[in-house]
Amino acid sequence: MTEIRWHSRAGQGAVTGAKGLGDVVSTTGKQVQAFALYGSAKRGAAMRAYNRIDDEPIINHEKFMLPDYVLVIDPALAFTDNITENDKPTTQYIITTHLSKDELIAQIPELQDKKERVHVVDCIQISLDTIGRAIPNAPMLGAFVKVSGMFELDYFLEAMKRVLSKFPQKIIDGNMQAITRAYNEVN
Amino acid sequence: MKGVLATDKRGVRELGAEDLVGWDEVTQGVVLNSFDLEVENPALVPPEERPYSDFNSYTATVASWRVIKPVYNRDICIDCQNCWVWCPDTSIISRDKQMLGIDYDHCKGCGVCVEVCPTNPKSLLMFAEAEDPDAALSQWPEKKKKEKK
Amino acid sequence: MAEKMDLQSTEVWDGNYAAAQALRQAQVDVVAAYPITPSTPIVENYGNFVANGYVDGEFVMVESEHAAMSGCVGAAAAGGRVATATSSQGFALMVEVLYQASGMRLPIVLTVVNRALASPLNVRGDHGDMYLGRDSGWIQLDAFNAQEAYDLTLMAFKIGEDINVRLPVMVHQDGFITSHTAQNIHPLSDDEAYAFVGDYKPVDEMLDFSRPVTYGAQTEEDWHFEHKAKQHRALMDSYVVIDRVFEEFEKKTGRKYKRLETYMMEDAEVAIVALGTTVETAILAAKQLREEEGIKAGIVAPRTFRPFPFNEIREALAGLKCVAAMDRSCPMGAMGALYNEVNGALASIPADQRPLMTNFIYGLGGRDFSVKEAKRIFREQKGHADVGYITTPIQQFSGLRGPKLGFYEVKRS
Numbered sequence: 001m002t003e004i005r006w007h008s009r010a011g012q013g014a015v016t017g018a019k020g021l022g023d024v025v026s027t028t029g030k031q032v033q034a035f036a037l038y039g040s041a042k043r044g045a046a047m048r049a050y051n052r053i054d055d056e057p058i059i060n061h062e063k064f065m066l067p068d069y070v071l072v073i074d075p076a077l078a079f080t081d082n083i084t085e086n087d088k089p090t091t092q093y094i095i096t097t098h099l100s101k102d103e104l105i106a107q108i109p110e111l112q113d114k115k116e117r118v119h120v121v122d123c124i125q126i127s128l129d130t131i132g133r134a135i136p137n138a139p140m141l142g143a144f145v146k147v148s149g150m151f152e153l154d155y156f157l158e159a160m161k162r163v164l165s166k167f168p169q170k171i172i173d174g175n176m177q178a179i180t181r182a183y184n185e186v187n
Numbered sequence: 188m189k190g191v192l193a194t195d196k197r198g199v200r201e202l203g204a205e206d207l208v209g210w211d212e213v214t215q216g217v218v219l220n221s222f223d224l225e226v227e228n229p230a231l232v233p234p235e236e237r238p239y240s241d242f243n244s245y246t247a248t249v250a251s252w253r254v255i256k257p258v259y260n261r262d263i264c265i266d267c268q269n270c271w272v273w274c275p276d277t278s279i280i281s282r283d284k285q286m287l288g289i290d291y292d293h294c295k296g297c298g299v300c301v302e303v304c305p306t307n308p309k310s311l312l313m314f315a316e317a318e319d320p321d322a323a324l325s326q327w328p329e330k331k332k333k334e335k336k
Numbered sequence: 337m338a339e340k341m342d343l344q345s346t347e348v349w350d351g352n353y354a355a356a357q358a359l360r361q362a363q364v365d366v367v368a369a370y371p372i373t374p375s376t377p378i379v380e381n382y383g384n385f386v387a388n389g390y391v392d393g394e395f396v397m398v399e400s401e402h403a404a405m406s407g408c409v410g411a412a413a414a415g416g417r418v419a420t421a422t423s424s425q426g427f428a429l430m431v432e433v434l435y436q437a438s439g440m441r442l443p444i445v446l447t448v449v450n451r452a453l454a455s456p457l458n459v460r461g462d463h464g465d466m467y468l469g470r471d472s473g474w475i476q477l478d479a480f481n482a483q484e485a486y487d488l489t490l491m492a493f494k495i496g497e498d499i500n501v502r503l504p505v506m507v508h509q510d511g512f513i514t515s516h517t518a519q520n521i522h523p524l525s526d527d528e529a530y531a532f533v534g535d536y537k538p539v540d541e542m543l544d545f546s547r548p549v550t551y552g553a554q555t556e557e558d559w560h561f562e563h564k565a566k567q568h569r570a571l572m573d574s575y576v577v578i579d580r581v582f583e584e585f586e587k588k589t590g591r592k593y594k595r596l597e598t599y600m601m602e603d604a605e606v607a608i609v610a611l612g613t614t615v616e617t618a619i620l621a622a623k624q625l626r627e628e629e630g631i632k633a634g635i636v637a638p639r640t641f642r643p644f645p646f647n648e649i650r651e652a653l654a655g656l657k658c659v660a661a662m663d664r665s666c667p668m669g670a671m672g673a674l675y676n677e678v679n680g681a682l683a684s685i686p687a688d689q690r691p692l693m694t695n696f697i698y699g700l701g702g703r704d705f706s707v708k709e710a711k712r713i714f715r716e717q718k719g720h721a722d723v724g725y726i727t728t729p730i731q732q733f734s735g736l737r738g739p740k741l742g743f744y745e746v747k748r749s
Contacts, residue, residue, distance in 0.1 A: 059616035216441030
């Protein structure tokens with residue numbers, strides 16, 4: 001079982017990102033689960049989305065999770081939300097920030113001893129450059145593909161094209177660029 | 188003569204005197220059929236020719252509820268249909284806008300028809316239930332003259 | 337003709353989308369609806385299908401849930417296949433008309449996304465609304481995940497519309513935990529699904545002018561009782577058709593459903609009886625306990641909350657040592673409904689075969705029910721079993737903050 005926790009603000013696309021990831025994972029024959037916990041359900045409110053991925057049908061419906069991956073798609077939540085909650089010695093962090101990895105870790109005491117498990121990527125800037133809006137979910141998926149090694153980039157891009165097929169070509173192209181750039185830039 | 192005014196099927200049983208059958212015999216969903224048979228275009232078939240079922244009030248009678256009854260005087264009636272419109276029990280029998288008489292199986296003797304009758308004297312008047320119709324007609328009042336001021 | 341939709345053999349759908357797809361595939365004639373969280377996406381997605389030409393039927397947006405169910409009653413009496421969706425307060429507002437629908441024997445399908453009832457206001461999942469409907473004369477099918485919400489919605493039409501049933505059917509799924517959780521779903525193709533559900537066969541339809549019928553007649557003490565008894569009999573007997581439809585569905589899909597689902601009960605000593613997603617979470621807990629601690633734990637879960645599977649419960653639980661009935665609804669001055677029904681089922685076996693019975697009130701307003709808590713409850717039942725009596729209050733609250741809350745102590749000697 002692989003478990004993923006997304007930290008996001010309502011409106012940044014964590015639910016869509018989690019469902020899109022689930023969609024792609026399902027094409028590999030694996031079982032997936034994607035769900036979310038909203039707070040007040042207002043745009044901008046902190047919220048969390050979750051994925052579970054397994055070879056067996058997933059029957060666990062608890063909200064409680066020991067995440068293997070923590071994906072933070074809002075830069076401020078790394079500082080204000082408890083992103084290390086219920087983590088494991090192996091939990092990998094992918095955090096969106098304009099800071100360098102060292103600068104970020106220097107400001108977040110909880111990450112001091114997890115340095116080799118922290119990855120940074122500027123999803124906000126990438127989505128502004130490629131999609132034209134601050135919707136950081138697609139770049140985070142690119143970064144996740146790289147860090148997890150769960151898919152080949154090309155396979156993931158093809159599968160995402162199908163997930164996004166109802167959108168105009170311009171949006172699809174932007175998302176493909178965003179995923180590719182984040183894949184290459186995450187470190 | 189049966190026909191329009193009194194048919195074989197109309198008012199053949201006292202309302203409320205139905206067989207009280209058990210749970211296994213009541214209809215599904217309390218759905219009540221109006222007819223025993225299918226009828227093409229029932230709106231075009233006059234009531235006395237429709238195969239009304241025991242669930243339809245057409246086959247029931249409330250005549251025994253009445254203590255006074257309306258009597259109809261054809262000689263005065265102008266066929267305005269006021270009584271037909273106002274009767275709460277659809278007990279005025281009318282065809283092609285011609286008033287024919289009273290359905291005494293369903294009339295409860297409320298007197299609304301008399302109230303709304305516009306002729307002078309009225310074409311409908313209330314009499315005791317036991318009064319003979321011919322006797323009633325023989326005591327019909329004269330036209331009232333308008334009082335001059 | 338409605339457009340057909342190309343579906344993959346595996347889709348990733350949440351429970352709401354799964355239910356909306358099942359309604360589309362059944363080609364419902366009339367959906368009259370008033371959306372409410374968390375079932376809004378069922379109505380929203382269905383409206384989308386209609387707008388995009390995937391449905392031939394009518395979609396009526398009304399001004400309240402009372403009007404929604406009233407519209408459904410009218411359309412069903414007129415002679416159409418009819419469905420709608422609701423939750424919580426909307427369900428409560430529908431209640432008056434739910435009784436009308438079942439009394440008139442109209443096979444409407446209602447997809448209920450279970451949510452808590454105010455006050456205090458809450459949009460999350462618990463079973464307050466499902467329990468509110470339990471005397472309404474509807475068949476109540478309960479899904480434990482999104483796939484089952486899809487399957488049971490298709491089967492609901494076939495069960496309710498059967499000439500020997502003719503009763504409305506609710507399909508329940510847990511608010512958010514199922515309705516908003518995307519999982520792998522294996523849908524039928526449009527053609528397969530419709531062939532399974534079949535054409536609607538109207539009964540006593542008001543639009544048949546050659547045979548005029550009266551719906552909604554008044555009955556007083558002379559007739560009312562007989563009609564209610566006949567309706568109760570139809571609901572009690574509906575299990576025959578439910579079993580047959582479950583079998584037909586298994587033949588078509590390989591997915592097996594039973595009116596009482598049992599898991600690891602062959603050698604179980606202690607069990608949890610539950611509804612909804614809790615069933616699957618408890619299965620996970622039981623598997624872990626069996627491996628880690630050797631506790632012989634099992635799960636029993638009514639698939640049909642109504643008609644309640646009394647015989648099957650009795651067979652599954654006779655001879656067990658201790659059973660916890662889990663009620664996700666606050667019973668307010670009584671024991672939980674599941675506890676009461678299960679005890680009722682067990683009253684007909686010899687006392688020495690009856691398990692100790694406890695009752696947990698849990699998960700209200702969407703409070704998380706964790707694997708850890710399920711394991712704790714199993715262990716506690718094992719503790720009762722080992723000493724031979726219930727060492728706690730019979731009714732306890734699970735997952736509640738503050739001092740322990742429990743009621744109704746065992747009377748010993």
